[in-house]
Amino acid sequence: MKRIFTVTLAAAAVTLAIAGDAVAQEGKPQAEERLASFEMAWPKLKTEAITARARAAAEVITGQQLSRPAVVAPIKSSGASSRRMQMAVPGAPALEIFYLPEYNELRIVDTELAASTTPGREMPQDEALKLARRAFDELARRNVINLRHYDWGSADTASTWVGGGSLDGKTSEKNRIEYRITVRRSINGIEVANAGVRIAIHASGRVSALRLGGVEVASKTAGDVEEPIGKGRWLSRRVANKDLQTRFEREMVPEKAKARIAWSRVMYVMPENKRAALVEPLYVVSYSLEFPSDEGQTAISRRKTVGFSLVNPEAPPVDLMPPARAPKIEKMRKPEEKR
Amino acid sequence: MSDQFQYSLSAPRSGSARIRCVTQLAIVCLAVLLALNPAWGQKTYYIDESTDFSGNGCENDDLNDVTSSLRNSLNANGWTGQRWTNVSAWPQDYYESTMAGLSGVDNLYGDNFLLTVYAGHGNRASLQFGFKRDSRCTVSLERQARLGLQGGNKAVYSMYVTSCTLNLDSLSRNFNHQVRQQFGYHNSPAVKDDQPRDFFNATNSKTNARAWIDEMEDRAGWFTGDNSPIVLTHGLDSSHCAWVRDTAKLRGGVLLYTPPKPWGWYCWIMYDHGGC
Numbered sequence: 208m209k210r211i212f213t214v215t216l217a218a219a220a221v222t223l224a225i226a227g228d229a230v231a232q233e234g235k236p237q238a239e240e241r242l243a244s245f246e247m248a249w250p251k252l253k254t255e256a257i258t259a260r261a262r263a264a265a266e267v268i269t270g271q272q273l274s275r276p277a278v279v280a281p282i283k284s285s286g287a288s289s290r291r292m293q294m295a296v297p298g299a300p301a302l303e304i305f306y307l308p309e310y311n312e313l314r315i316v317d318t319e320l321a322a323s324t325t326p327g328r329e330m331p332q333d334e335a336l337k338l339a340r341r342a343f344d345e346l347a348r349r350n351v352i353n354l355r356h357y358d359w360g361s362a363d364t365a366s367t368w369v370g371g372g373s374l375d376g377k378t379s380e381k382n383r384i385e386y387r388i389t390v391r392r393s394i395n396g397i398e399v400a401n402a403g404v405r406i407a408i409h410a411s412g413r414v415s416a417l418r419l420g421g422v423e424v425a426s427k428t429a430g431d432v433e434e435p436i437g438k439g440r441w442l443s444r445r446v447a448n449k450d451l452q453t454r455f456e457r458e459m460v461p462e463k464a465k466a467r468i469a470w471s472r473v474m475y476v477m478p479e480n481k482r483a484a485l486v487e488p489l490y491v492v493s494y495s496l497e498f499p500s501d502e503g504q505t506a507i508s509r510r511k512t513v514g515f516s517l518v519n520p521e522a523p524p525v526d527l528m529p530p531a532r533a534p535k536i537e538k539m540r541k542p543e544e545k546r
Numbered sequence: 547m548s549d550q551f552q553y554s555l556s557a558p559r560s561g562s563a564r565i566r567c568v569t570q571l572a573i574v575c576l577a578v579l580l581a582l583n584p585a586w587g588q589k590t591y592y593i594d595e596s597t598d599f600s601g602n603g604c605e606n607d608d609l610n611d612v613t614s615s616l617r618n619s620l621n622a623n624g625w626t627g628q629r630w631t632n633v634s635a636w637p638q639d640y641y642e643s644t645m646a647g648l649s650g651v652d653n654l655y656g657d658n659f660l661l662t663v664y665a666g667h668g669n670r671a672s673l674q675f676g677f678k679r680d681s682r683c684t685v686s687l688e689r690q691a692r693l694g695l696q697g698g699n700k701a702v703y704s705m706y707v708t709s710c711t712l713n714l715d716s717l718s719r720n721f722n723h724q725v726r727q728q729f730g731y732h733n734s735p736a737v738k739d740d741q742p743r744d745f746f747n748a749t750n751s752k753t754n755a756r757a758w759i760d761e762m763e764d765r766a767g768w769f770t771g772d773n774s775p776i777v778l779t780h781g782l783d784s785s786h787c788a789w790v791r792d793t794a795k796l797r798g799g800v801l802l803y804t805p806p807k808p809w810g811w812y813c814w815i816m817y818d819h820g821g822c
Contacts, residue, residue: 371813
């Protein structure tokens, strides 16, 4: 009897210790958890660097060695499009290539594959991930990306779907024509919202689109660790995710509303209104709000994203998607209509 | 050039049969166009945008302005139209004017222009406006609106910069309109100020469908895949629907006229990063 009691006591102690540890991990930041702030900037690249990158990326998409570099093609348009650079790669006429200088972002679409919306088969996701990984490695081999900056294990997978049917409902279909695999820039295990690679794998097994680029991070590498340079600093985390989630619900959700959280995680986010900034990781919540509306219906807000400091519990939440400018309201009032 | 005429040119035929067919179609379609197509060749737009949702009877989160730069680009490219905001943007602008009890004025506004745009909040097949008017904040696109039909009868393209309005699970609730294409989201999107403008500009070379999903997949400058943009296209049959989807270009000026009615087929394309 005494032995049974002793064993039971020991088991209870172990269980309590494990549970206590779990609670501690969830509820309190680990003492040794270090974070760093980094200088980040949207770089301004020279045309030669952009066309070289476009050519290398085009080679990954086509799977061919292209003999000539990309050339910049003038865009016949006004306004915002003129702020984009369109390129063509001799030997790959099906590729539509744009560079967005504002975001240091290269976008390439294989227009022939994009137009191929009747897949012969459903590709398993594992197969698409393998093909995307192969393209990812090829981008690294051509120095378009740095493998050390990415954690393939955290890749997101989305899809391109096409579908349709008859109005009478007798016929309908839905087909996946692409996987769209995104892997974001990662610093010591923390993702950067504003830099990454997206690789689209068509149902045919070919790479159908690429999107890559984003902010550049000022850092140096010491072993497996990316260390800040310049104004970047090491920081100690003082607030746990759980507390920040509670704070989000308390401070960001109006009384009548219900929050619909799309995702939440610790992340680096470049301030949208700056070209260069010192950025520290935040606890980021991407969400929409559901409000009651007419006749028992509900209305859902567009997406909002807010960040909370991990090191300063007193810091106000940061609107990570602020308006670019004040709303432009029409000065005239619409005339009352004659009904 | 009419739908049937352009579409028949793209269909495989041979020799004299094709010439005869084309000639007949051209005559018939020209006559029909001149008689019936009020929106033929007119690059017109109507925009309602709500950004102020605080204390006006239709509570929700205040929003950024996503259509003033779109309006500027439309104007710069030879389009003409109207843009109304907040207190001047009314749910009644989209209510079908011929339906009893709604006091709808879509014959003057939402359905009186070739491209019609609403930016604000929403839900499945519905739009939420920022200012209450006649005790109403929302428009049910299923029950209260008939775009491209009845009063007004001029909308050919509709754009909803709102949450969930074209959610795939309730897509059929957006079927009561006779338009070529509807642009929207399967989820709750993050939209930066100039993205609708960038979409319009991209339709100079890209099809509307490709431009919409490409420009709207992420908030510009982000790689978080926050949006699930979707384009719903309507056509006479399966191949006509696919042809419209793969042909129409707003800024490129392709298919800027009233579609043949009634449509019998729908087809859609979407980048899926999650739903509502």
